[in-house]
Amino acid sequence: MAVLKVLEYGDPVLRKEAEKVHKVSAKIQKLISDMFDTMYDQQGVGLAAPQVGVLKRLFVLDCTTPEQNLPQMVMINPAIVKKSGAIRSKEGCLSFPGVWTEVKRYENIVVRYMDQKGKRQELAVDGGGLLSRAIQHELDHLNGVLFVDHALDETEANEQLGEHNLPPIDPTRIVEEPDLDHVLMGN
Numbered sequence: 001m002a003v004l005k006v007l008e009y010g011d012p013v014l015r016k017e018a019e020k021v022h023k024v025s026a027k028i029q030k031l032i033s034d035m036f037d038t039m040y041d042q043q044g045v046g047l048a049a050p051q052v053g054v055l056k057r058l059f060v061l062d063c064t065t066p067e068q069n070l071p072q073m074v075m076i077n078p079a080i081v082k083k084s085g086a087i088r089s090k091e092g093c094l095s096f097p098g099v100w101t102e103v104k105r106y107e108n109i110v111v112r113y114m115d116q117k118g119k120r121q122e123l124a125v126d127g128g129g130l131l132s133r134a135i136q137h138e139l140d141h142l143n144g145v146l147f148v149d150h151a152l153d154e155t156e157a158n159e160q161l162g163e164h165n166l167p168p169i170d171p172t173r174i175v176e177e178p179d180l181d182h183v184l185m186g187n
């Protein structure tokens, strides 16, 4: 068991693009195992490799809730190949201790990825539940995108960040999502 250090918002590594994983080596298997240990230790539902300082395209998830039992998941080199609908989602992130704010997400997604055994997988997740939102959140980390870049209310998000001694939103990083705005704000 190894609990790794989770990088906090403001660390430049969190803004870097991660590299593709070419082989699920013993080193990658060890990383995955340590990432699960770290995620459970911090009571998170997902953790991406860049958050522990490793710029590789993979993340781990455990989105089990009292309502729905789900297996542990590992997604390597993931890509969202289909997305539709829009929802508001109140999210936090292990790299933003104590911060929770509403963000815009797609409701339905189809994700392709490689699992821990190196097998190609495709998963459709409808209905905007925790799993759909977590996949979008964690996949963003692999591209240096953070949940506050999707904030519905930048002022509110900045208040939250300030209260927790974290840097404000970087306006140059805000993700333009006219298709989501169209549904969520009716414009």
Ligand code: NI
Pocket: 092, 093, 094, 095, 137, 138, 141
């Ligand atoms: Ni996160």
